[in-house]
Amino acid sequence: MTKKHPHISTSAHQHKQISLIEVGPRDGLQNVKDILSFDQKRNLINYLLDHGFSDVEAGSFVRPDKVPSMADTVQIADAFSKQHDRLWYLVPNLKGLKTALEHNVTQIAFFTASSETFNQKNIGMSVEKSLSVIKDCVEHLKNEGYSFITQWGQKPSKKKEVKIRIYISTVIACPYDGNLAPELTLKVMQKLLPLNPAQFSLGDTIGVGKPADWKNLLGQIDKNLISQNKIAMHCHNTHGTALECIGEGLKWGIRSFDSSIGGLGGCPFAPGAKGNLATEDLLQFLEKEGFQTGIDYRKLKDCFAPERTGKLCNVSNVF
Template identity: 40%
Template sequence: MHARAARAPGLFAALPAEVSIFEVGPRDGLQNESTILPVEKKVELIEGLVDAGIKRIELTSFVNPRWIPALADHMEVAARVRRKPGVSYSALVPNLRGLDSATRAGMQEIAVFMAASQTHNRKNINKSTEEALATYREVVHEARARGMSVRGYVSTVYGCPYEGSISLDSVVRVASGLLEMGVYEISLGDTIGVGTPRQVEYILDGLLAAGIGLEQLAVHFHDTRGTALANITVALQLGVRTVDSAVGGLGGCPYAPGASGNVATEDVVYMLHGMGVQTGVDLDRLVSVSAGLSGQLARELPSKYLKAHLGHCARLGRSVT
């Protein structure tokens, strides 16, 4: 028999009692799909996720349709989703024109997006880091003047497909710049899925040392190399309380070749519930939404929990829903 390794006392003692799930599938996921869902199916997806207990959700992106054709229906989607009390609905906005559209669609929260990498900013939004910060300063100021709250995304935090390693100073500079504008929360994105647990610790410690509060930070991991759940666990033990994820593991980045999808919402929820951390999400209802989405997109989704659940149902001869 093998000797059983002694468990370190309090190994998971710092895990929170509750975590906020920020669902990005309808925007960050669907924008990369070759199959474009009709408006009514997108609305059905969003409302199904909310009915499953999702309290924070990104609906779409008010970007020029030439850049993201899959989200060309942003006005219709945002206007047709029935708002449920107690749920925060957000949308990505790249500029003042997008902000005007978001305002007309009744959005109360928007998000702005930029990278810690100069090259990625050039490729993604056709601006340098300095130009992007200047543009978003105007957008954030105007949004807040209209009574909107603003969330910020910083991508390529753990690595860039064009530059490779990204310095901590670059991450701090962009995150601090967004917070100084009045962004209430920064989502730290692992765009190409290269982050590892010790790297997560290094980045978070660096941001805290720069005076950024844990309550201002969220994590957004892609599972390209299978490290997303481990990275999330480390972030939560260090004090982060908000996790971005996408139903079914949808997503990726059109400007990051080889990047796979976001960590799947059902994988995150299963892990957290198994560790006694509450999310407010009904996992059975969530996986039913995910299974339906897989059928609509006519492809297998990356979610490991979904695959296991479908296999279990098949063995028992049961319907997923």
């Protein structure tokens, strides 16, 4: 039986345009067993760009021995050199940042977590150390003469202009530490705000969040005068509650959401967690609620084809 979507009140529709960040080619593929070839990955990214996605996470400048599926990120960056204003790349440290800049990447994502244990398991360092790494990267950009776009709706268009977003994982709960207080996430955000990121992506990494949890978190953020324009929600659909949580976010004025084509992927260091919220499911939900994305989910039906996704399966509820 199909679960009824939460109804969004009229007041929540005042700003109807939604920004989707398609994370499938990076977050969706980072831990798959059947690693896609460079050609398949390039075909997938081209497909997404051709179907109207304006923000696609294309790769990660991480160690290939740690995440083999991202070993061709340099090739991807070079292949899409004319689309850098539509693609995002994850960088783990200063070395990764320098490589990204060598290949003319202009939209850069960093990551940390609210949970100390998760941060140690995921990237081998404390939360405070991870914040220091991000700050060092931003300082390097400044020293190299880069300017920063701080508004999400704007795109890099000039030489030495970059845009950054920062992932914060485990904002609701941690697979090791259990439920986390919203104050932990707020503390991380407040330490990073001086870096002027265009956006924070708040991740419910293990997908246990309920609307009440997001209400609590977003309420704390709002109370501390952090603009909802700086926030994206990154929900996992582990227990089938992701769309209800998105509905809560819409009520709070959140208009940016991460999703993954076909529900691909999730964090390889979060044991037991199922995949990301499927882009198709999110698009269908938003359309029913009267929001605009500029993307027709019906036209994504043939995305999962061998030349793009190999043997990977679409687990969305739409197709």
